[in-house]
Amino acid sequence: MPSPERPPADDLVDRGARTLSHRLAAATTRRSFLAGVAALALGAVGAQPAAPRPARRVRGTARIRGGWFGFCGHTWTTGSCPSPFTLPRVDVRGYPVRPADGLPVDNLGRLIDSLGRPVDREGERLRAPDGTPMPRAPRTRLCEEQVPERFDIDAVTQGAWYRCCNGQIRKLADCCSKSRVRVNGDASLVGYCRPGRRVFCVMYVDTGVPC
Amino acid sequence: MLRRAGLAAPAAVLLAACVPAIANGQAPAQPFEVRGAFDPAASGRGLAVTRVENPGGGGVVVRAPGRAPAAFPGAWSPALDRDLLAYLDPAGIRVVRWTTGEEVARLSGPLTKPALDWPWIAYVRGGAAGGGRLEVRHLVSGARRTVARAGRAADLGRPALRAGLVAWHVAAGRRSQLRVGPVRGRGRSRIVASSVTGLQVNPSLANGRILWVEHTGSVSALRLRRVRGGPVRTLATLRGPTKILWTTALGSRRAYATRWNTTTRRAKLISRAWRR
Numbered sequence: 001m002p003s004p005e006r007p008p009a010d011d012l013v014d015r016g017a018r019t020l021s022h023r024l025a026a027a028t029t030r031r032s033f034l035a036g037v038a039a040l041a042l043g044a045v046g047a048q049p050a051a052p053r054p055a056r057r058v059r060g061t062a063r064i065r066g067g068w069f070g071f072c073g074h075t076w077t078t079g080s081c082p083s084p085f086t087l088p089r090v091d092v093r094g095y096p097v098r099p100a101d102g103l104p105v106d107n108l109g110r111l112i113d114s115l116g117r118p119v120d121r122e123g124e125r126l127r128a129p130d131g132t133p134m135p136r137a138p139r140t141r142l143c144e145e146q147v148p149e150r151f152d153i154d155a156v157t158q159g160a161w162y163r164c165c166n167g168q169i170r171k172l173a174d175c176c177s178k179s180r181v182r183v184n185g186d187a188s189l190v191g192y193c194r195p196g197r198r199v200f201c202v203m204y205v206d207t208g209v210p211c
Numbered sequence: 212m213l214r215r216a217g218l219a220a221p222a223a224v225l226l227a228a229c230v231p232a233i234a235n236g237q238a239p240a241q242p243f244e245v246r247g248a249f250d251p252a253a254s255g256r257g258l259a260v261t262r263v264e265n266p267g268g269g270g271v272v273v274r275a276p277g278r279a280p281a282a283f284p285g286a287w288s289p290a291l292d293r294d295l296l297a298y299l300d301p302a303g304i305r306v307v308r309w310t311t312g313e314e315v316a317r318l319s320g321p322l323t324k325p326a327l328d329w330p331w332i333a334y335v336r337g338g339a340a341g342g343g344r345l346e347v348r349h350l351v352s353g354a355r356r357t358v359a360r361a362g363r364a365a366d367l368g369r370p371a372l373r374a375g376l377v378a379w380h381v382a383a384g385r386r387s388q389l390r391v392g393p394v395r396g397r398g399r400s401r402i403v404a405s406s407v408t409g410l411q412v413n414p415s416l417a418n419g420r421i422l423w424v425e426h427t428g429s430v431s432a433l434r435l436r437r438v439r440g441g442p443v444r445t446l447a448t449l450r451g452p453t454k455i456l457w458t459t460a461l462g463s464r465r466a467y468a469t470r471w472n473t474t475t476r477r478a479k480l481i482s483r484a485w486r487r
Contacts, residue, residue, distance in 0.1 A: 109452030135366030
């Protein structure tokens with residue numbers, strides 16, 4: 001029997017494995033893992049590998065202050081849903097908003113007015129160099145519309161969990177798909193998705209409710 | 212009217228002159244609140260561009276190998292076809308032989324975004340604030356045809372005209388399309404690229420290729436492919452959202468695009484070799 005002051009050996013092993021898996025998932029993609037295996041194999045036979053491509057950092061997988069991944073409240077390594085900004089902030093209906101202040105933006109990350117027209121900080125129409133107004137761009141839901149077009153998979157927002165971030169309640173949501181590969185490029189996890197679906201990417205809503 | 216000198220004072224006079232023209236539904240205001248070079252037009256190895264060195268003063272500059280540069284103060288939105296140049300001025304569209312300055316044609320009215328492939332010219336009628344009609348016109352016979360229409364909520368982009376084909380974009384908020392159709396006859400246009408989440412804009416045609424800008428997320432990319440189909444090449448990318456790629460031009464060896472900063476309102480021309 002282990003003493004009550006010291007954690008059991010199984011717990012230590014579990015914790016070590018969990019930390020290692022976090023590190024691996026945050027720092028590598030499947031491609032970089034395979035590149036490492038290939039480098040070992042080539043080294044064994046004395047061959048020179050081709051120059052490796054730099055690993056693509058998946059948004060939302062880097063460990064940040066507080067022990068989160070990518071953004072406050074995110075506890076696992078699935079990457080962020082495709083967004084015009086680094087942070088996948090959406091409004092309550094799943095449409096993109098600017099992470100800094102929650103103002104609505106179109107799919108290109110431009111501030112928009114109530115008619116969906118791109119505007120500048122003062123609310124004036126954005127103009128092309130020739131003086132004509134810039135055209136409207138689509139504003140579509142990150143999970144239900146942008147993910148299917150960019151990754152050719154079905155996707156729906158399902159699971160949600162809540163954390164206290166910056167003094168307000170943050171709702172984190174799973175974008176769930178039948179795909180067995182997540183946005184990171186490796187195997188997807190079950191997470192909070194309903195049976196038959198797995199987590200493809202994650203996003204969040206800042207509710208404004210103090211905590 | 213042709214001046215090879217610098218682009219300066221007359222533009223301010225023209226700017227003042229065009230204000231009543233806008234009120235009468237004539238050509239739109241000239242865009243000289245910006246700085247830099249933008250809206251390229253190419254033909255072979257010749258290149259025309261709107262260049263603004265000082266706010267309030269600017270014009271179109273044409274350069275071609277072995278020829279002296281030609282400047283057209285107070286002009287903007289050029290289209291080039293060998294030694295012919297079409298551009299906008301406060302009265303409408305003017306077509307000149309840029310090597311001599313001889314005026315070849317003049318079209319008045321609320322016309323914008325000319326594209327030239329002699330004897331055809333394409334332009335957008337009444338699209339200064341979005342919407343409008345894309346028309347093609349035979350400059351010798353005067354025959355005119357409406358190629359596309361758009362409501363006020365949609366944008367008909369700067370068209371391209373080459374080898375009997377006209378290309379344009381339609382950006383209507385929920386969808387964005389790049390279309391190509393025949394200049395003559397009633398043949399149907401076809402979609403070259405489309406998106407319901409991004410924006411495909413400002414095509415150019417040359418040598419059987421189509422060049423355009425694609426905005427996806429905060430990235431804008433300069434894309435090239437054969438008009439009849441095939442793989443898409445990416446010639447340049449830029450991460451926004453305040454810095455974007457905008458209008459394009461396709462020469463015989465190089466592709467050009469406007470790099471536009473929507474915050475500082477500075478424009479710059481970039482070019483990439485697409486054929487060695």
